[in-house]
Amino acid sequence: MPAELRELTVHIDTSRWNETVLHAVDLVVPDGKITALLGESGCGKSMAAAALTGSLPDSARSTGEVRIGGEPVRGQRQWRRLRGGTVGLLPQAGVTAFHAEDTVGAQLRALETRYRRWSVDRACEAARYPTELGDLYPNQHSGGQIQRAALAAALLPEPRVLVADEPTASLDTENAYGVWVTLRRYADAGAAVLVITHDVPMLAAAKIADHVVLMRSGKVFATGDLATLAALEDSYVRGFFQPSGY
Numbered sequence: 001m002p003a004e005l006r007e008l009t010v011h012i013d014t015s016r017w018n019e020t021v022l023h024a025v026d027l028v029v030p031d032g033k034i035t036a037l038l039g040e041s042g043c044g045k046s047m048a049a050a051a052l053t054g055s056l057p058d059s060a061r062s063t064g065e066v067r068i069g070g071e072p073v074r075g076q077r078q079w080r081r082l083r084g085g086t087v088g089l090l091p092q093a094g095v096t097a098f099h100a101e102d103t104v105g106a107q108l109r110a111l112e113t114r115y116r117r118w119s120v121d122r123a124c125e126a127a128r129y130p131t132e133l134g135d136l137y138p139n140q141h142s143g144g145q146i147q148r149a150a151l152a153a154a155l156l157p158e159p160r161v162l163v164a165d166e167p168t169a170s171l172d173t174e175n176a177y178g179v180w181v182t183l184r185r186y187a188d189a190g191a192a193v194l195v196i197t198h199d200v201p202m203l204a205a206a207k208i209a210d211h212v213v214l215m216r217s218g219k220v221f222a223t224g225d226l227a228t229l230a231a232l233e234d235s236y237v238r239g240f241f242q243p244s245g246y
């Protein structure tokens with residue numbers, strides 16, 4: 001099920017400051033593919049992920065459209081129906097995927113019971129989360145452990161659109177590669193997968209992403225496959241690819 005942003009502009013207005021964080025962003029996340037979203041820190045990648053999953057902050061006002069399966073989504077009631085089983089978000093801070101007051105294992109089992117799609121064992125294996133850690137509370141995990149637990153939680157409802165915000169940021173190379181392979185298999189099984197990442201060396205080495213979207217200052221700056229983007233002469237683009245020798 002494809003997910004799309006059409007001309008999406010998001011303005012944040014808090015009592016202390018206001019800013020337009022996305023400017024007329026067009027983004028398509030097609031079925032059966034991994035789309036990698038790159039860009040400098042603060043350029044709006046997580047905001048785009050939040051928009052695609054109906055989880056923009058309360059202070060956000062948006063114009064434009066979010067489409068899931070070709071249909072515009074309007075309002076929180078519709079998002080509540082889509083979240084989990086249709087659209088899943090793996091948040092940047094894995095700990096925010098869980099309630100603080102219950103163990104991770106109990107929360108994963110609750111998702112298994114609620115959705116009846118993937119088993120806890122299958123999700124934990126795919127996410128490389130050791131099930132023996134399940135008796136711990138979320139804040140008793142390391143950053144990399146809770147990130148993998150959050151991936152298991154995102155996979156359990158088997159969403160048709162999966163948005164993963166820096167899923168490998170806290171992981172060693174072996175676990176990061178394992179998570180990329182899981183995301184690849186998940187997309188190959190038909191899901192539309194968007195992965196926010198700074199890990200250009202892994203993308204280049206493993207050739208895992210089908211399509212790359214590069215953002216800058218709240219806008220889409222360039223799109224294409226990795227080789228096409230890596231061949232661009234622009235200095236902003238080169239800044240992402242040159243350090244990995246691409």
Ligand SMILES: Nc1ncnc2c1ncn2[C@@H]1O[C@H](COP(=O)(O)OP(=O)(O)OP(=O)(O)O)[C@@H](O)[C@H]1O
Nearest residue numbers: 012021039040041042043044045046047048057059
């Ligand atoms: N909850 C929020 N409320 C208000 N503004 C926010 C919120 N989250 C992010 N912002 C602002 O939105 C802009 C885009 O932030 P975003 O988190 O999308 O960046 P990013 O590209 O994901 O960066 P990074 O790579 O550092 O995670 C930033 O200026 C940030 O200050």
